Amino acid sequence: MTCESCSLPLVADADHGASDPTNRYCRYCTDASGVLRPYDHVLADFTALLVRTHGLNETAARETSAGIMAAQPAWSGR
Amino acid sequence: MDAARAELADHGYREANTARIATGAGVAHGTVFLHFPTREELLDGIVMADGQADAAEVVPHLSGSPTLRALLDLHLRQLDAHLPFARMLARELPSLPAALRARVLVVRTPLAEAMRLAILRGQSAGQLRAGDPTTWLSFWFGAVERLLAHPDLFPPLAVRGPALRDGFLTLLECP
Numbered sequence: 001m002t003c004e005s006c007s008l009p010l011v012a013d014a015d016h017g018a019s020d021p022t023n024r025y026c027r028y029c030t031d032a033s034g035v036l037r038p039y040d041h042v043l044a045d046f047t048a049l050l051v052r053t054h055g056l057n058e059t060a061a062r063e064t065s066a067g068i069m070a071a072q073p074a075w076s077g078r
Numbered sequence: 079m080d081a082a083r084a085e086l087a088d089h090g091y092r093e094a095n096t097a098r099i100a101t102g103a104g105v106a107h108g109t110v111f112l113h114f115p116t117r118e119e120l121l122d123g124i125v126m127a128d129g130q131a132d133a134a135e136v137v138p139h140l141s142g143s144p145t146l147r148a149l150l151d152l153h154l155r156q157l158d159a160h161l162p163f164a165r166m167l168a169r170e171l172p173s174l175p176a177a178l179r180a181r182v183l184v185v186r187t188p189l190a191e192a193m194r195l196a197i198l199r200g201q202s203a204g205q206l207r208a209g210d211p212t213t214w215l216s217f218w219f220g221a222v223e224r225l226l227a228h229p230d231l232f233p234p235l236a237v238r239g240p241a242l243r244d245g246f247l248t249l250l251e252c253p
Contacts, residue, residue: 002126007184009133012140053190054183055216064180071177 005029005036005074006046006065025074036074043069082114083124087162091121091170091178121174122181124163129185132156136188146196146206147247150218153189154239157226161235168226190215197250206250218246 001010003026010016010026017023017030025034028049029042036042046065050056056064069075081102086094094117100107114120135156139148157164171179193215200206221242225232232238 002130007181009130009185009188011130011134011188012137014140015137049187049191050183052212053187053194053215054219055212056183063176064183067177067180068184 003029003072005042005069005072007068007072029074039069039075039078079124079127082110082120083160083163086121086124087166090166091117091174094120096120118175118178121178125167125178125181125185128160128163129181132185133188136192140192143199144192144196146193146200146250147243149189149193149196150243150246153193153222154235154243156189157222158235158239165226165229168223171223190219193218200250205252207252209250214250217249218242221246 002008003010004024006026006029008015008026008028013019013021015026016034017025017027017036018032018034019027020034023030023034025036028045029036031037037045043062043065046069047058047061050061050064051058054061070078082094082099084102085099089095089098096110096117097107099120100110103110110120114123135152136149139152167182171182174182194211197206197211197214201208201211222235222239225235225238225242
């Protein structure tokens with residue numbers, strides 16, 4: 001199972017929003033109560049995650065994040 | 079999946095042949111297209127499946143605040159489990175379509191983030207030198223990718239990997 005917003009793997013309960021295994025989104029894409037955050041916030045945090053874990057430059061990280069998110073169900077209507 | 083992984087490992091992304099995958103899997107040629115209509119979806123499916131399995135292996139380590147050494151060992155084990163495929167990815171990553179390159183990065187993120195947090199914990203405890211964890215991780219992933227991409231030049235991962243791990247930790251650990 002993967003996050004329907006950013007496609008990160010959802011393996012443990014803690015990976016899901018609000019640690020709820022039925023939540024289709026990950027902890028990075030949701031607020032404390034497990035609700036999907038606005039697109040711009042998710043994009044900014046996903047970009048920052050790729051920068052700090054892989055050392056990507058900001059532009060590449062943002063393009064990568066936006067490309068992945070565009071293919072996810074949460075953002076298919078955008 | 080195993081047949082497709084083997085085909086991609088042997089022939090690379092651009093030369094992979096669906097007829098050989100079907101033969102290897104013992105299914106009709108059309109069945110391959112039923113599951114994976116395009117070459118990109120085929121590789122994406124394998125990367126996703128392996129990424130899920132790898133992430134599942136990271137989880138048990140997280141509950142116990144794993145050391146960086148434990149996570150480096152886990153990384154080496156995961157690469158070794160699908161070594162020919164990992165070599166193909168390391169060799170061909172720069173020329174893969176952008177969406178596939180993005181996918182590879184994303185599935186590696188849980189382990190990379192766990193390593194980053196382990197470095198921060200080690201630094202807070204005074205066990206690891208100060209420094210930007212992202213930069214340290216770039217050293218590690220760069221060294222491993224180089225090893226994987228040129229198997230004809232370097233000793234096998236099973237031999238060189240532990241030496242790289244020990245050298246990397248020697249650089250990071252406080253005397």
